[in-house]
Amino acid sequence: MERIYSEISAFLTADDWPFSKLEDQTIAKTSFQGKNGEFNCFIQSREEQDHMVMYSVLPVFAPPAKKDEVAAFITRANFGMIIGNFELDYEDGEVRYKTSVDLEDVTELRILLRNMIYSNVLTMDKYLPGLMRVIFGGLSAVEAIKEIEGA
Secondary structure (H helix, E strand, O other): OOHHHHHHHHHHHHOOOOOEEOOOOOEEEEEEEOOOOEEEEEEEEEHHHOEEEEEEEOOOOOOHHHHHHHHHHHHHHHOOOOOOEEEEOOOOOOEEEEEEEEOOOOOOOHHHHHHHHHHHHHHHHHHHHHHHHHHHOOOOHHHHHHHHHOO
16 A cells, blocks of 8 residues: 555645656655756655655755865755755765655654755755856855755
8 A cells, every 4th residue: 555655745745836747666756947947856655664754955966076075065965954955876976855654553644744845855956056056066065055945
């Protein structure tokens, strides 16, 4: 039974998010257009574990020459972050923001879904310009974080 995925699907439909289900997986693929750009999102139900995880994926890969600076950026961004975290795949340069929740014994998922989804996409949208400026604009991780967080 796909209890969690059914709730994900119902929420996305009710909230007018166009999405598709990845073939043979309990993953909904959608996209988000924020004020700073557009990116793909994947919401996965892990039915056996009673987990739900969402990834917002940066629309570009960090090139090899920029991976260390991107890693420094996401380390600085992650410090003190309460909900979710950024990840960098050092193999291919993929950057994504992850939120997840354990749903064991949770019967009402709708509010948790809404909070997880919107927290995820709004955080990615907030940090998107900094990531892009580190990758393409020659900004250091420290400079980019200062622009975003005002630190």
